Amino acid sequence: MELHLNLLKRVNLFRIFFIFLIGLFYSACNQPQKTYLHEFVSFKEVNGIYFTEVHRRSANGLSFDKYGFQQEPQWRMRFLSDDSVSIYSPDKKRYLNFLLSRGYDSVFNTARAWLKMKKISKDSLVFQLLSAKNNELDTRGEDVYMTLYADNYIKNVLHTTPEILQRPTRKDSLFIKSLVDKATKNHDSTFAARNPVEFVSATTLIQVAQRKSVPDFLANNFNVSADYFDPVYDITINNTSRNFFYTFTIIVDQTGKMHYGKPLVSFLDDKDMEASYIKNSTLIMEGYLAKYLHVKPGSTLGMPHASRITVNIKGVPQK
Template sequence: MTKTCSWHVLPLAALLLGSCSSGAGGDKAGAGTEETKKITGRTPFDPVIGIKYYEVKRRFSTGLSFNELGFQQEPSWIIRFKSRDTVEAYSPQYDRMQSFYLHYDHGDVYNFAKEWFRIKKVTKDSLVFQRLHLTAREISKDVRSDVNLTWYAEDYISKVLKTSVEKLQEPTRADTLYIRKLAEKTNRNPDNRDSAFGARQPVEFIPVSKLIKVARISSVDKLLGKTEAYDYLFPRYRIDIAKAYADFGYDFSAVVDAKGRMHLGTFHTNFPENQEPRKKTLTAIIEVYLTHLLEVVPGKTLGIPHSSEINLSVTGRKNSK
């Protein structure tokens, strides 16, 4: 069985908006409050205590692993109910199972490992939980709680299905068809930011001249809730150009289409009258420097090239050696 799993859940809302808040009551929940109930009676997990489960799929309510932004739900949890009030989850940081207190809130809502779940199915072969996002003590009714996680028991995978965790975790044919449909849409509007989407294999720049250097800049900031997914949804690059026509430094975005062509995206100016001159300058930087000094490999998802938006910090130095 794989040991590359993480016990962190990465739904789009958590990725974009940070950690969940606490709450309780009605269609609410209360992690860490006096309203969170101790488990004293029989629980749905009693019959499955001691069974190790591997997460094999994580889906939106559409049944897909991807959404229109290109964000991919990736199954990663390994869990085992150790006792009536304790759950073990695999931590890649420590390369072992770690124990978490199992909190019961109300109805079928539970909390462990700093995440909220609605229990939808519990059998000795499989588990299905809905991941819940809380805002101001309320369970969100939007995409932030639109995530279903499915686990299979270790013995069920090896002895009944006779397959591997890695095979079960692979994207489906439906995922491929969906990405192909999104890619075809970007091909009809290759420079359109609205149809571009995040590439799981982000744009790659290969310098063809010693006058230019490129570095990927990570956007991961766990304290701000920015997970590893930020690096493919919002890829950022630093580009340094030597022997430029003048000293300059600009931050802007660009849409890179399926053929590797770059189109100016968004940029900021302090004064409206600078909008058009700045646009001309940035377009010239793309066409004169970036297009000729770089080989641009378009972003891909499931091996399918498509338009994706990237963020650039471009610096030029006139007197660089």
């Protein structure tokens, strides 16, 4: 009986709480609605002013991320109105006009990039990069900020040039030095070289070509960072005894010495085939590449260091 009464009390308390919530909900609905959204971002005060990006950095002040990848300042732009902007195309060598879509909370989109306005004045602009994935936009933003100065401000107030302002800082140099030291001690800590590995053939029988992306601003392919982050080299060896093709990674250390990485093909758990592939491709690396190619190691901020590259090696028998 006592258990039944306690249960009944709990049910009544729940009913009272539920009625309270319903009353609170209807009370809120009858109140004038407050708008928490900000106004659309406007660029009227800077329309017609030419701006150049002087640095692209994380909140910690570094232009390199934790993996040693450099965020390069690339943009030159001029706002034409609240719905159009002119951006310089490096491949076209001229300014191109793009639509500008404005959103709430200082968010806007142009040239297929989502950005958030953090600061606006006639002298400078600060944008935060936003991430868009699967039709969703993360308005919290990435830890990357673009700073642009007005060309007039750079020339007549700072009395300098964009190239000088875009130089890495001492803080960047010290950070890269720490990554270089780690990569020298442990090749598992290699990072992409800002100036990638260079191969110079000592014989006409071997040709080397590094793959280069062709920038196309209109097709949103103006970012060719893949060439820097994952350099790929196509190597042809002529007058071989047989046809062959191998694709694998190589770690080129700070002295230019090559170390075999891993094959880039699937063996479907066939361990014998995998072992044979690694053995033969290693012989090609040591018998041809190491003997007939002069290797200049990759470097970042003038410091040579171990970096990982991909090679595609094709053997062509003599006709």
